[in-house]
Amino acid sequence: MFEHLYSANEMRLAEAAYPGFPGTASELMERAGSAVAREAMRAFPRARRFAVVCGGGANGGDGRIAARVLREAGREAVETDDVDGFEVIVDALFGTGFHGAPRAQAAAVIERINASPAPVVAVDIPSGVDASTGEVEGPAVEAALTVTFHARKVGLVVAPGRFHAGRVVVADIGLADVETEARRATEALLRDVPRRAPHDSKFTAGVVLVVGGAPGTTGAPVLAATAALRADAGYVTLAVPHACLPVVETLALEPVKLGFEWADAAATIRAAAARADAVALGPGIGRSDEARALVRELLDTIALPAVVDADALYGLEPLPRAAATVLTPHAGELARLLGVDAAWVAAHRLRAARDAAERYGAVVLLKGADTIVQGAGAGPVVADMAPPSLATAGSGDVLTGVIAAFLAKGLDPVIAAATGATAHGIAAATVQHQAGLVASDVVAALPAALS
Known part of the structure; x- marks a missing residue:
């Protein structure tokens, strides 16, 4: 692998x-x-x-x-x-x-x-x-x-x-x-992603809860939720603020939709998490005080493997969790997490990923042409199959959904992150038109990549 x-x-x-x-x-x-x-x-x-x-x-x-x-x-x-x-x-x-x-x-x-x-x-x-x-x-x-x-x-x-x-x-x-110490991910990783067996139901094939969305960025959690389904999750709940529900109902057919009000958002989402296997936090959720407080509370109180991405990384502080946690920053986001310049991260990618993994006690996936997956106290895995066309808005949300699906299927967090990045890159590379590739093209290509 x-x-x-x-x-x-x-x-x-x-x-x-x-x-x-x-x-x-x-x-x-x-x-x-x-x-x-x-x-x-x-x-x-x-x-x-x-x-x-x-x-x-x-x-x-x-x-x-x-x-x-x-x-x-x-x-x-x-x-x-x-x-x-x-x-x-x-x-x-x-x-x-x-x-x-x-x-x-x-x-x-x-x-x-x-x-x-x-x-x-x-x-x-x-x-x-x-x-x-x-x-x-x-x-x-x-x-x-x-x-x-x-x-x-x-x-x-x-x-x-x-x-x-x-x-x-x-x-x-x-x-x-x-x-x-360092390893390079290969497409052989995809062979070990659990497939739906004859005895599986939608609730045993991997249940994902995606939490995100705000007016103007509703597409981000929709991409994450549909990507989780295309990565073979059996059931996905998409939790968004009530103001986003009309857009989500239009854009996303298969995920179950759940609206929340900020005042009681944590209780509403925890109830949905009771039947989930993994949670994806952050796509399009915004950087308001309410959003930051919600992310913190959910990470504190939901004992599920979690992918923390995008806006959920903003202002994130080290917080010990018993459950697996995967952070998926790009260089700018990782720079904020470490309190350094983005240029320093770009020049010292291995060191930056290792420092963040140790500081946050999490698996850190540093995005890029050389996506680096770093667990605390472990060697790095480099997933470098992504074509340049993946430098497009929304592609990170797709990756979040894929990793969440693999966590929900029970994969180790380092393996889930490395396999997710590999599937993401292969799917993008198989899209016939590389010029003008958009994130939803990658979602559509995921089943073939996994096959």
């Missing part, structure tokens, strides 16, 4: 376990450098002139072997820092051991590489990217292709590093797997 994502130290452990290492290091380097040359020629078959920029470490050694293999194949391959006039640049400056910001001389080389119109093939990791975190503290190579060895590195799938990697090819160099 998961793919290993390696840190620099975990790669060192994998290499150290290779028979005869370090005496056999040259065998690994030969395979690595040959793989780079092979993939570079495959990606750019018409290119004749290759500039190979080599550093002084093992990554530079891989680059020198790649240059030799390119020459043996009849290409011109020059080991140089002068990249002008070449058709392809091979970046072998820094490897997986790099962290921090490049020194001035190396930074100048990286800037020359990025200024060139030639496409770049990065060796193992684009130079300037931290392989263990994806963080970028200075200039970093913008690669068109990264040939990485043995397995993907964390920094190739976590932003901002992932945006420097281009297309990633994994080259087998003969290493055995070791356990890694």
